[in-house]
Amino acid sequence: MVCTRGRISPGKNSDEQSKFRPLYMDVQATTPLDPRVLDSMLPYLICYYGNPHSRTHAYGWESETAMEQARRQVASLIGADPREIIFTSGATESNNLAIKGVARFYKSRKKHIITTQTEHKCVLDSCRSLEAEGFRVTYLPVKRNGLIDLKELENAFQPDTSLVSIMTVNNEIGVKQPVCDIGQICRSHKVFFHTDAAQAIGKVPVDVNDMKIDLMSISGHKIYGPKGVGAIYVRRRPRVRLEPLQSGGGQERGMRSGTVPTPLAVGLGAACEVAQQEMEYDHKRISLLANQLVTKIMKEIPDVVMNGDPEHRYPGCINLSFAYVEGESLLMALKDVALSSGSACTSASLEPSYVLRAIGTDEDLAHSSIRFGIGRFTTEEEVDYTVQKCIQHVKRLREMSPLWEMVQDGIDLKSIKWTQH
Amino acid sequence: MAASSRAEVLQIYRVLLRESQRFAAYGYRTYAIRRIRDAFRENKHIQDSVEIQKLVNKAKENLDIIHRQVTIGQMYSTQKLVIENPENT
Numbered sequence: 024m025v026c027t028r029g030r031i032s033p034g035k036n037s038d039e040q041s042k043f044r045p046l047y048m049d050v051q052a053t054t055p056l057d058p059r060v061l062d063s064m065l066p067y068l069i070c071y072y073g074n075p076h077s078r079t080h081a082y083g084w085e086s087e088t089a090m091e092q093a094r095r096q097v098a099s100l101i102g103a104d105p106r107e108i109i110f111t112s113g114a115t116e117s118n119n120l121a122i123k124g125v126a127r128f129y130k131s132r133k134k135h136i137i138t139t140q141t142e143h144k145c146v147l148d149s150c151r152s153l154e155a156e157g158f159r160v161t162y163l164p165v166k167r168n169g170l171i172d173l174k175e176l177e178n179a180f181q182p183d184t185s186l187v188s189i190m191t192v193n194n195e196i197g198v199k200q201p202v203c204d205i206g207q208i209c210r211s212h213k214v215f216f217h218t219d220a221a222q223a224i225g226k227v228p229v230d231v232n233d234m235k236i237d238l239m240s241i242s243g244h245k246i247y248g249p250k251g252v253g254a255i256y257v258r259r260r261p262r263v264r265l266e267p268l269q270s271g272g273g274q275e276r277g278m279r280s281g282t283v284p285t286p287l288a289v290g291l292g293a294a295c296e297v298a299q300q301e302m303e304y305d306h307k308r309i310s311l312l313a314n315q316l317v318t319k320i321m322k323e324i325p326d327v328v329m330n331g332d333p334e335h336r337y338p339g340c341i342n343l344s345f346a347y348v349e350g351e352s353l354l355m356a357l358k359d360v361a362l363s364s365g366s367a368c369t370s371a372s373l374e375p376s377y378v379l380r381a382i383g384t385d386e387d388l389a390h391s392s393i394r395f396g397i398g399r400f401t402t403e404e405e406v407d408y409t410v411q412k413c414i415q416h417v418k419r420l421r422e423m424s425p426l427w428e429m430v431q432d433g434i435d436l437k438s439i440k441w442t443q444h
Numbered sequence: 445m446a447a448s449s450r451a452e453v454l455q456i457y458r459v460l461l462r463e464s465q466r467f468a469a470y471g472y473r474t475y476a477i478r479r480i481r482d483a484f485r486e487n488k489h490i491q492d493s494v495e496i497q498k499l500v501n502k503a504k505e506n507l508d509i510i511h512r513q514v515t516i517g518q519m520y521s522t523q524k525l526v527i528e529n530p531e532n533t
Contacts (some may be wrong), residue, residue: 047471058513060473202476304482359526400471404527 040165045361046405050245051194051222052363053342056290057399059423063293064249066073066386067286075285086285093292097254101220101239102230109255110283110291114221115145116268117240117255118188120279121217122149122209124265125186125238133185137340139163139171140381142190143219150188161261168332169198169382176205180212187216191223195378195394196331197340199227206235218427220244221253225298226306226337229254237263245285247293247399252287255279305399306338312397312406313338319407323414330379336378345391346383352392356416360409363394364389370434448493448500453490456503466514467497468521470528478512 047055055146059319075090077083091105091220098105111117125137138150140162142262161179165171171189187209193197196289202218203214216235221271231239238255243249257278271280295405298305326346350364364376373391384392393413397406421427426436460480467473487499 042523043529044523046525055469055471057508058467058476061516062509062513102488304479312525400475402471402474408527434504 035267038334043359045359046408047361048396048401048405048409049361049363051394051397051399052396053244053250054247054398055400056249057294057297059297060248060290060293065221066290071285073285075283076272077402077423085248090283090285091138091287094360095334095410096292096296097241098270100224100229100242100299101256103256104259106276107231107256107259109257109278110288111253111255111279112251113253114143114219114240114243115253116244117242117253118143118148118219120255121238121257121270122146122188122238122263123153123187123214124133124268124278125263126153126419127156127218127266128264129185130158135159135161137161137163137176137179137187137214138185139165139190140186141165141169141190141193141195141378143194143221146188146190146219146347164201165381168335169193169196169330169378169385170332170335171202171205172200173208176208177411184212184214189216190219190221191229191237192220192227192337192340193331193378194222194340196342196377196382197222197338198331199223199335199337201335202229202234209237210235222337222340223297225302226339228302233256238333241291242292246294246298249287249290252284252291256293288389300400308396309401310338310398312401312403313341315397316343316397317341317343317407319410320413324417330382330384339397341395341397342379342392343395344379344388345417346388346391346438347424347430348391350391350393352420353391353413356420357409357412358410362390362396362409380416448496451515453484453496453500456500456507460503460507463510463514466518467510468514471511476522507522518524 025036030391071085073080073083073084073086075080075083075086077086089109094105094108094110095124097108111120123135124157125135136150136153136158138146140158142438150162154160161178163171173246176187187203187205189200189202189205191202206216215421217236217238217375218236219240220229221240222245222395224241225246229239230238236256237258241254241256243252255278257265265278267280269280274280274283321342328344328346330342330344354362375386376392377428379389379392395409430436456482461477464473464476465478467476490496490499
């Protein structure tokens with residue numbers, strides 16, 4: 024039996040190839056469910072459907088037990104206490120809660136926040152909305168390699184700084200910030216440190232005590248868990264207080280009212296437990312495949328730049344700029360491979376990625392960038408196919424490019440004076 | 445309960461691989477087969493019978509999970525990936 028519901032029929036120009044689905048190389052956008060995660064969720068979608076906050080019957084008790092077990096699994100992955108984990112609808116909500124919640128709680132005495140220019144849109148937008156409320160925000164620049172300058176961070180502190188928010192692993196270029204050092208600096212200034220760890224947990228070791236993290240955002244669908252669920256870690260010692268975003272029955276220690284969706288929470292917990300078990304194995308494999316991808320591409324075609332520090336990075340997120348090739352054209356040419364040219368939330372706009380702009384990428388190179396994602400289920404064959412198609416189409420597109428022709432003739436493009444007709 | 449013999453370990457290994465072949469989704473199928481092979485290879489030197497029994501029990505749990513997920517996956521299967529197109533190999 025083959026599922027036809029939801030299948031998009033191929034267009035009029037369908038050939039043999041379009042009867043097949045593209046390879047999925049966009050794991051930073053989202054990940055498939057691990058079969059072990061789905062298996063853990065199904066009982067709570069079929070028979071154990073009680074509300075975990077119902078105190079008076081077995082349906083409620085068994086649902087609550089499952090939810091608390093999931094909480095322990097999430098806590099275990101990051102070295103936290105289960106009481107410090109609050110379930111949310113995803114990392115976006117967690118980021119909003121952390122930034123707006125902390126800022127507003129301490130607003131009588133603290134009015135300043137520090138973040139970076141390469142944060143996820145939801146962090147930047149939360150900061151922007153706080154500025155409208157009268158807070159001051161410092162958006163730290165990043166170096167050419169995507170990492171922040173620790174000295175600049177030190178200098179950015181003010182007497183009324185309440186929060187520093189810096190993501191652990193960047194979703195567009197994969198760079199890993201020096202979270203341990205940042206945590207140390209924040210501790211010494213007695214300022215809370217929040218990190219968006221959506222792309223980091225389950226992939227690289229993260230410990231909230233070793234890294235002196237006070238708040239952390241977690242996303243389910245980046246670690247082979249379900250979409251629509253996430254969590255926020257809120258430190259208890261020393262106590263971090265925050266003003267909740269949504270009011271209601273006081274669930275989740277009053278920080279996040281609303282019925283906790285047990286099946287989703289169970290899925291998140293299972294995903295965290297699986298990730299903890301598989302982290303080393305996955306990391307080794309993904310590093311190998313990532314190395315193959317970059318080496319093979321760079322060997323075959325010149326003028327390819329990898330964006331972001333080559334060492335301080337998560338290997339499964341590779342952002343390459345192909346000079347003299349238009350990114351959108353390359354994406355469309357690679358129609359058998361699901362890729363993106365930056366983050367999913369900004370892919371609708373025509374502007375080049377603000378992350379690439381922040382690391383100082385030239386405008387034209389920023390338009391030529393593609394993000395390759397390698398995950399738990401990516402195979403060597405898929406990487407080889409992607410590499411082969413990429414090389415083939417980059418060569419083809421460059422053949423058609425007058426700019427490439429000029430470069431081959433030794434002309435320095437920056438010296439050209441373009442005129443209007 | 446008698447400790448797991450070499451034969452029992454080999455038996456469960458074969459059954460796990462055979463069941464994993466039935467995954468409809470390319471990514472799940474290749475992952476399961478790869479992971480099972482690597483896990484058994486990684487643990488092949490273990491001598492302690494208590495440890496071995498623990499691992500065999502874990503393998504049996506995973507077999508149940510694979511069996512359920514294989515069945516569900518086949519009920520909701522969709523087209524194959526381009527990489528499974530024999531023209532592309």
